[in-house]
Amino acid sequence: MSIQIYGFWRSIASFRVRVALKLKGLSFEEIPVDILAGEQFRPGYEAVNAERVVPTLLHDGHTLFQSLAIIEYLEDIRPEPRLLPLDPKDRAYARSLALVTVADAHPLITPRIRNHLVATFGADATAVENWGRHWTMEGLATYERLLERRAPQPFALGAEPGLADICVAGHTIAAQYLKLELTGFPVVARLSERCFALPAFLSSHPFEQPGYKATQAR
Amino acid sequence: MSIQIYGFWRSIASFRVRVALKLKGLSFEEIPVDILAGEQFRPGYEAVNAERVVPTLLHDGHTLFQSLAIIEYLEDIRPEPRLLPLDPKDRAYARSLALVTVADAHPLITPRIRNHLVATFGADATAVENWGRHWTMEGLATYERLLERRAPQPFALGAEPGLADICVAGHTIAAQYLKLELTGFPVVARLSERCFALPAFLSSHPFEQPGYKATQAR
Numbered sequence: 001m002s003i004q005i006y007g008f009w010r011s012i013a014s015f016r017v018r019v020a021l022k023l024k025g026l027s028f029e030e031i032p033v034d035i036l037a038g039e040q041f042r043p044g045y046e047a048v049n050a051e052r053v054v055p056t057l058l059h060d061g062h063t064l065f066q067s068l069a070i071i072e073y074l075e076d077i078r079p080e081p082r083l084l085p086l087d088p089k090d091r092a093y094a095r096s097l098a099l100v101t102v103a104d105a106h107p108l109i110t111p112r113i114r115n116h117l118v119a120t121f122g123a124d125a126t127a128v129e130n131w132g133r134h135w136t137m138e139g140l141a142t143y144e145r146l147l148e149r150r151a152p153q154p155f156a157l158g159a160e161p162g163l164a165d166i167c168v169a170g171h172t173i174a175a176q177y178l179k180l181e182l183t184g185f186p187v188v189a190r191l192s193e194r195c196f197a198l199p200a201f202l203s204s205h206p207f208e209q210p211g212y213k214a215t216q217a218r
Numbered sequence: 219m220s221i222q223i224y225g226f227w228r229s230i231a232s233f234r235v236r237v238a239l240k241l242k243g244l245s246f247e248e249i250p251v252d253i254l255a256g257e258q259f260r261p262g263y264e265a266v267n268a269e270r271v272v273p274t275l276l277h278d279g280h281t282l283f284q285s286l287a288i289i290e291y292l293e294d295i296r297p298e299p300r301l302l303p304l305d306p307k308d309r310a311y312a313r314s315l316a317l318v319t320v321a322d323a324h325p326l327i328t329p330r331i332r333n334h335l336v337a338t339f340g341a342d343a344t345a346v347e348n349w350g351r352h353w354t355m356e357g358l359a360t361y362e363r364l365l366e367r368r369a370p371q372p373f374a375l376g377a378e379p380g381l382a383d384i385c386v387a388g389h390t391i392a393a394q395y396l397k398l399e400l401t402g403f404p405v406v407a408r409l410s411e412r413c414f415a416l417p418a419f420l421s422s423h424p425f426e427q428p429g430y431k432a433t434q435a436r
Contacts, residue, residue: 069313076306088294095287121339
């Protein structure tokens with residue numbers, strides 16, 4: 001099957017979709033949309049993604065948006081290897097872990113929020129960074145509390161990495177962007193290390209993308 | 219089966235879970251947690267909900283959190299009536315619509331964000347309200363663009379209400395809180411009206427909850 005994604009090297013939601021595709025063994029082509037340069041506001045892109053965000057997945061003549069919905073779609077069309085367990089309570093736990101960052105922490109630190117803080121409150125670079133650090137720390141603390149109660153063995157839901165691990169690993173990328181130490185969150189840190197020891201995670205990391213490497217070469 | 223939820227009358231995420239339970243025909247008891255009065259920070263509640271937010275669902279000795287994960291859980295344990303369609307692309311569309319508010323608009327206007335804007339930027343009541351209005355309008359505009367392209371017939375995914383409708387209806391409650399007119403968003407407005415014509419939606423509305431009525435009686 002032919003799959004394309006509109007993504008951006010720095011986007012953590014794009015990272016999540018990349019990892020899911022790779023864990024499923026699905027090849028894809030990534031079309032860059034530079035959301036820091038405002039390329040998501042080009043008129044043509046709104047037809048692809050009504051929210052004007054990344055990622056968007058193109059498959060079989062359809063466009064799909066929202067990273068979590070995309071990953072669930074991949075699970076529906078290509079069940080193996082599973083990214084969600086089969087037991088309903090475990091599935092709920094996996095989805096809840098995902099949503100800690102997808103619904104609660106990550107939406108608060110995206111470019112559109114940072115830009116709005118500047119425009120509305122005259123926030124300077126330090127204030128914007130502190131805002132990001134605050135909510136990223138909140139997410140890390142929640143993850144640590146949750147993972148302490150149900151220790152990863154070695155991944156959040158068991159022997160194999162899945163949706164929850166993808167989202168926790170993505171959250172640690174936000175921490176990395178903001179130069180936050182993970183020393184206060186040892187269970188999160190170990191889980192993230194385990195994830196990035198796998199090629200699917202490592203090769204999906206923002207700093208491994210061509211777009212990032214191009215910025216470094218300038 | 220015995221189901222309890224920790225919820226709050228004003229919480230839109232609690233509203234979503236109430237509607238899903240009622241559409242599924244599952245009876246439940248709601249235990250109020252006044253998140254405006256800070257009851258979510260009582261030490262005992264953190265054991266129930268590591269994020270210290272509502273809602274939490276208690277079932278069969280387990281606690282489940284995050285409204286979307288809870289609704290997916292209800293779909294897993296009680297498939298009929300379906301809140302998600304069976305076709306993978308339609309399922310993805312339903313989940314994407316849900317996430318427009320669950321992951322993008324609603325997290326930005328919760329009490330913890332409003333409090334943080336006050337604490338960090340010294341935002342006054344007007345600034346906090348304008349912040350809420352901005353992001354709620356963004357969500358309404360996204361919904362209108364999406365629903366214009368694929369007209370509700372009469373609900374977002376077809377003849378019966380489901381996850382997507384629950385989330386759109388919840389978003390219009392945020393608009394109601396902020397006294398935003400829906401006149402610029404006619405497709406959203408009609409869908410919301412259709413939803414609230416149903417007892418499962420109407421009886422789940424914040425202003426129909428005992429906690430709200432108690433505030434009015436004071």
